[in-house]
Amino acid sequence: MFARSIIRLPTTLSRGFATHTGPLSALPATLRLKTGQSFHGRSFGSPRSVFGETVFSTSITSYTESMTDPSYRGQILVFTTPLIGNYGIPSNNAPIDSQDVGVVLESQGIQCSAIVVADVAEKFSHHSAVESLASWCRRSNIPAITGVDTRAITRLLRDQGTTLGRLAIGADASAPAPVSEQYWDPSIENLVDQVSTKYPYQLNPTGKIKIAVLDFGVKANILRSLVRRNAAVTVLPWNYDFNSIRDKFDGLFLTNGPGNPGQCMEAVSILRKTLQEWNKPVFGICMGHQIIGMAAGLEAYRMTFGNRGHNQPVLALASAGSIKAGRVYVTSQNHQYALKLSDPFPQGWEPFFINCNDSSVEGIKSTPESGKKVWGVQFHPESAGGPLDTIEMFTDFLDECRVHKAENVKTPVGTTIDAASFMREQPARVQVTA
Numbered sequence: 001m002f003a004r005s006i007i008r009l010p011t012t013l014s015r016g017f018a019t020h021t022g023p024l025s026a027l028p029a030t031l032r033l034k035t036g037q038s039f040h041g042r043s044f045g046s047p048r049s050v051f052g053e054t055v056f057s058t059s060i061t062s063y064t065e066s067m068t069d070p071s072y073r074g075q076i077l078v079f080t081t082p083l084i085g086n087y088g089i090p091s092n093n094a095p096i097d098s099q100d101v102g103v104v105l106e107s108q109g110i111q112c113s114a115i116v117v118a119d120v121a122e123k124f125s126h127h128s129a130v131e132s133l134a135s136w137c138r139r140s141n142i143p144a145i146t147g148v149d150t151r152a153i154t155r156l157l158r159d160q161g162t163t164l165g166r167l168a169i170g171a172d173a174s175a176p177a178p179v180s181e182q183y184w185d186p187s188i189e190n191l192v193d194q195v196s197t198k199y200p201y202q203l204n205p206t207g208k209i210k211i212a213v214l215d216f217g218v219k220a221n222i223l224r225s226l227v228r229r230n231a232a233v234t235v236l237p238w239n240y241d242f243n244s245i246r247d248k249f250d251g252l253f254l255t256n257g258p259g260n261p262g263q264c265m266e267a268v269s270i271l272r273k274t275l276q277e278w279n280k281p282v283f284g285i286c287m288g289h290q291i292i293g294m295a296a297g298l299e300a301y302r303m304t305f306g307n308r309g310h311n312q313p314v315l316a317l318a319s320a321g322s323i324k325a326g327r328v329y330v331t332s333q334n335h336q337y338a339l340k341l342s343d344p345f346p347q348g349w350e351p352f353f354i355n356c357n358d359s360s361v362e363g364i365k366s367t368p369e370s371g372k373k374v375w376g377v378q379f380h381p382e383s384a385g386g387p388l389d390t391i392e393m394f395t396d397f398l399d400e401c402r403v404h405k406a407e408n409v410k411t412p413v414g415t416t417i418d419a420a421s422f423m424r425e426q427p428a429r430v431q432v433t434a
């Protein structure tokens with residue numbers, strides 16, 4: 001009694017001290033790969049079994065942001081960093097007003113099908129944490145396994161490529177492996193349709209530059225990055241007939257999204273028409289970049305194991321805005337597909353970035369001679385998580401929209417518009433919450 005009263009801290013002081021997750025479940029869990037390998041461990045999430053595409057991420061931090069990124073839909077996410085969960089989970093409720101997007105993390109909840117970790121943290125400590133990783137998974141109905149050799153799993157996936165799998169929990173964990181045809185393949189489904197908004201909505205309607213966002217599964221930090229730079233953002237379903245309303249906007253943005261870009265041909269044909277008939281700036285990230293590339297005439301292909309992590313180096317091959325040719329930028333990535341490097345490139349287009357590890361195409365842009373301002377990047381400039389090396393691409397995009405708008409304003413004879421005065425109304429570097 002006496003000892004307890006001595007070590008008890010006032011609540012204000014104890015905030016941020018390590019908190020126990022509570023007892024972890026004793027249920028067995030098995031990760032089975034379609035290729036026949038099994039990994040046995042312990043369940044710490046929801047007691048149900050799921051199928052999914054097994055992928056690995058080399059990110060060291062930001063399990064909260066990765067798990068809520070809609071691009072992970074349908075995937076069993078293996079973290080190569082051994083200790084996961086040590087800073088817990090923050091509350092995901094942000095004030096819903098026109099200036100913000102209503103969530104702290106990257107979407108309303110967990111998007112991946114399941115997670116695989118070597119060593120789930122039984123204690124967590126962070127000033128914003130309200131619960132443990134285990135409790136979040138259980139509450140969100142997401143299965144999770146700990147106590148498996150994630151290094152061995154990753155080496156397998158690197159060799160044989162992203163593999164269909166099943167995370168089996170409880171009695172299922174020792175049941176015979178499913179037969180090959182039973183493994184669900186998310187790439188044959190239109191996952192984008194499941195995560196895209198079903199109706200258009202607006203953020204920051206009084207913003208100066210009007211941006212339409214085609215939502216393939218948008219990460220919240222993309223919307224924050226636009227709104228914080230004072231864009232009025234209208235988010236549209238992925239296959240919305242943008243061309244019927246395009247004249248209301250100063251620029252078009254295409255977001256990230258899950259699954260096979262080949263499932264989104266409807267968006268490719270809408271965009272092809274836009275690029276032929278509309279001259280305003282267009283910017284796309286990840287899935288958005290793949291859609292732009294396909295509309296430009298490039299082909300998308302499935303990589304062996306893709307790139308997932310927050311430490312991918314890309315080399316800029318051309319300069320544009322804040323990006324300087326010849327520099328290497330460290331980027332956040334989560335993709336399985338990429339655009340094929342064609343020689344020659346389609347007319348009016350050029351490669352923008354290339355991956356320093358595997359030489360895959362990391363970005364394309366319209367050529368200066370084309371008279372257009374269109375960029376696509378395979379990586380995530382908005383990070384969340386990851387480095388902010390390329391965050392200013394959002395400023396560059398909005399600057400181009402301002403310049404384009406200014407050039408189209410009828411100028412009274414004798415007056416000149418100084419395009420630079422339209423630029424950089426926002427601080428050069430905007431703080432982004434990781």
Ligand SMILES: NC(=O)CC[C@H](N)C(=O)O
Binds near residue numbers: 260285334338
């Ligand atoms: N993050 C993304 O937008 C991913 C795009 C696409 N689903 C891929 O895996 O390549």
